[in-house]
Structure formats: C-alpha cells, structure tokens
Amino acid sequence: MKRNLSVAQGVAWRTLHNVFTNPSLVIPQLAFPLFFFTAFVGGLSRIHNVPGFHYAQGYTAFQFVFVLLQSAAFGGVFTGFGIARDFETGFARRLLLAAPHRTGIVIGYAVAALCRWLVTAIFLTVIAFAVGMKVGGSGIDLPALYVLAAIVNSAAVLWACGVAMRLRTMQAGPVMQMPVFLVLFFAPVYVPLNLLTGWIHGVALVNPLTRVLEAGRSFVAGSPAQVAAAYGAAFGLAVLFAWWAMRGLRKAEAAG
Numbered sequence: 001m002k003r004n005l006s007v008a009q010g011v012a013w014r015t016l017h018n019v020f021t022n023p024s025l026v027i028p029q030l031a032f033p034l035f036f037f038t039a040f041v042g043g044l045s046r047i048h049n050v051p052g053f054h055y056a057q058g059y060t061a062f063q064f065v066f067v068l069l070q071s072a073a074f075g076g077v078f079t080g081f082g083i084a085r086d087f088e089t090g091f092a093r094r095l096l097l098a099a100p101h102r103t104g105i106v107i108g109y110a111v112a113a114l115c116r117w118l119v120t121a122i123f124l125t126v127i128a129f130a131v132g133m134k135v136g137g138s139g140i141d142l143p144a145l146y147v148l149a150a151i152v153n154s155a156a157v158l159w160a161c162g163v164a165m166r167l168r169t170m171q172a173g174p175v176m177q178m179p180v181f182l183v184l185f186f187a188p189v190y191v192p193l194n195l196l197t198g199w200i201h202g203v204a205l206v207n208p209l210t211r212v213l214e215a216g217r218s219f220v221a222g223s224p225a226q227v228a229a230a231y232g233a234a235f236g237l238a239v240l241f242a243w244w245a246m247r248g249l250r251k252a253e254a255a256g
Contacts, residue, residue, distance in 0.1 A: 005104065006104070007099045007100075007101055007102075007104030007105060007107075007108060008104040008105075008107040008108035008111060009108065010108065011095070011104070011105055011107075011108025011109060011112065012108040012109070012111040012112040012115070015079065015082055015108070015109060015112035015116075016112050016115055016116060018082065019082070019112075019116055020116075020119075025078075028078075029075065029078060029116065029119075029120055030119075030120060030123055032071070032074065033067050033068075033070060033071035033074075033120060033124050034123075034124065034127060036067050036070065037063065037064065037067040037124065037127065037128070040063040040066070040067065040189075040190070041059060041060050041063050041064075041131070044059070044063075044190060047059060047190055047191060048062075050191065050195065052194065052195050053191060053192065053195065054192075055192070055217070055221065056136065056221060057133075057134045057135065057136055057220055057221050058133075058134055060128065060131060060132060060133045060134075061128075061133050061134055061135065061217075061220050061221075062217060064124075064128045064133055064220070065145065065213065065216040065217045065219075065220055066184075066187075066189055066213060067124065068121060068124060068125075068145070068146075068149055068216070069148075069149050069152055069184070069209070069212065069213060069216060070184055071117065071120045071121065071124060071149075072117050072121070072149040072150065072152045072153040072156065073152055073153065073155075073156040073180050073184060074156070074177075074180065075113055075116055075117035075120060075153055075156070075157075076113045076117070076152075076153050076154070076155070076156025076157030076158070076159070076160055076180075077156055077157075077159075077160045077176050077177050077180055078113075078116075079109055079112055079113035079116065079157045079160065079161075080156075080157060080159070080160020080161055080163060080164050080176045081160075081164075081170065081173055081176070082109075083109055083160070083161055083164035083165065084164040084167070084168065084169060084170045084172050084173065084176075085170055087164065087165075087168035087169065087252075088168070088169060088170055092105075092168075092252070096252060096253055102249060102253065103246065103249070105249065106158070106161055106245050106246065106249055109157060109161055110154055110157050110158065110161070113153055113154070113156075113157035114150060114153055114154065114157075117149075117150070117153045121146065121149065135220055135222070136220065136221050136222025136223070137219065137220070137221065137222020137223070137224075138222070141219040141220070141222055141224060142219065142220065144219050144224070144227075145216050145219040145220060148212060148215065148216055148219075148230060148231065148234055149216070151231070151234040151235060151238055152209075152212060152234055152237075154238045155234065155237040155238040155240075155241050156180055156241075158238065158241035158242050158244065158245040159176070159179075159180070159241040159244060159245075160176040161245040161248060161249075162241065162244035162245040162247065162248035163175050163176045163248070164176065164248070165245070165248035165249055165251060165252040166248045166251050166252070168252065168255065183207060183208075183209050184209060186200070186203045186204060186207050186209075187204055187207050187209045187210045187213050188204050188210060188213060188214070189213075192214075192217075193205070193210060193214060208233035208234075208236070208237060209233070211226050211229040211230045211232075211233045212230045212233055212234055214226050214230070215227050215229070215230030215231075216230070
C-alpha cells in the first residue's frame with residue numbers, strides 16, 4: 001500500500017510539475033472553458049427568453065454548470081494526452097519497469113488530473129461570479145456540484161488512460177477526445193431537456209451525462225433533483241472506466 005502511494009505521489013507530482021511549468025499546457029486548459037463560457041453566455045443569452053425556459057438563476061448560471069462539467073471531462077482527457085506523450089518519450093515504459101506496484105501509476109495520473117482541473121474550476125468560478133452569476137440554495141448545494149464534477153473528471157481520465165495505455169501514441173488523441181465530446185454535446189447543453197425535440201431528445205434521454213447535467217443545474221438553482229441518478233451515473237462511469245484503465249495497464253505491461 002505504501003509503495004502504491006509512493007508511486008502515485010511521484011507520478012502526480014511529475015505530471016503537475018510538467019503542466020504548471022509549461023505555458024503551452026496551462027493556457028489552453030484555462031482558455032478552452034473560458035471560450036465556451038463566453039461564447040454560450042454572451043452569444044446565446046436570448047435563449048433564456050424562449051417560451052418554456054424556466055431557470056430562475058438565469059442563463060449565465062445555466063451554462064456555467066455545463067462548462068464546469070465540460071472542463072472536468074476535458075481536464076481528464078488532457079491528462080490522457082500527457083500519458084500518451086509519456087509513452088512516446090519512453091518515460092512510461094521506464095516507469096512500468098521501475099514501479100513495484102503499477103496500479104499506483106494510474107492513481108497518480110488520476111490525482112494529477114483532479115488537481116489540474118481544480119485550478120480550472122476555481123478560475124472559471126471566479127469569472128462566473130465576476131460577470132454576475134446568481135446561485136440559489138444553501139451552502140451545501142454548490143459543493144455537491146463540484147463533487148459531481150470531480151467524479152466526471154475521474155471517469156474521463158480513466159477512459160483516456162485506458163486508451164493511451166493501449167495505443168501508446170499521441171495519435172490516440174482523437175480516440176480519447178471525440179467520444180467525450182459527443183457524450184457532452186448530446187446532452188441538453190443549450191436548453192433544458194423538456195425543450196429538446198426529435199432524435200436529439202431521445203439521445204439526450206438515455207445519455208448518462210444528462211442526469212449529471214440536470215442535477216448540477218438543480219444544485220445551482222437551490223432545488224436539488226435527480227441527485228441519486230446523477231451520482232449513480234457518474235460513479236458507474238468511473239467504475240467502468242477504472243476497469244478499462246486497469247485492463248489498459250495490463251496491455252501496456254505485456255507490450256513491454
């Protein structure tokens with residue numbers, strides 16, 4: 001157990017050091033969610049006037065939840081890019097040979113992904129409140145949103161880790177990113193679920209991220225709803241992709 005923790009700490013520290021000492025990695029992770037937040041809140045704010053759109057906290061808060069969850073998911077994917085880069089440079093293979101307990105490698109990458117996302121979440125939250133975001137409810141509702149987003153972050157990095165350890169090349173980037181992108185944008189992004197029509201409504205209805213998104217918005221509104229379904233979906237994805245990541249680790253070990 002102690003050796004696992006030691007490996008995890010080493011991997012997490014190295015990953016975070018590489019990220020936060022490299023402007024080409026730090027700037028995109030902050031600019032990407034800020035771009036979406038600005039584009040959605042500024043360019044689509046009139047959607048709040050659509051008949052049937054009822055969200056008391058306003059369109060800024062409505063979109064903040066999506067962008068926060070999106071930043072959590074893509075924070076995990078960006079860490080997956082780093083894992084693939086570690087394989088290309090040969091560092092990951094040396095790490096596999098040196099680490100006595102290799103599950104600590106996956107844990108370390110997951111911890112690094114969570115830490116780098118927390119920086120983005122703080123930055124995004126400060127911007128949202130600076131432009132007048134309104135939050136309802138008690139003091140526990142907003143932390144519940146961040147916990148939910150942290151689970152999404154864990155699920156995303158475990159997914160990306162599994163892909164990176166199977167393919168072991170930066171060319172795996174689209175394979176990590178595209179499914180996450182599609183799952184996010186096939187959820188009710190711009191309007192509530194009840195205002196979607198046609199095939200997109202059917203897809204959003206079975207999309208597990210829809211429950212997460214709807215619950216997150218209910219936390220900000222101060223009237224929590226679908227909480228059990230949202231946490232169940234997020235935990236389910238995290239457990240599924242933990243198995244996926246560990247299988248990827250075994251394949252990386254076998255490949256040498």
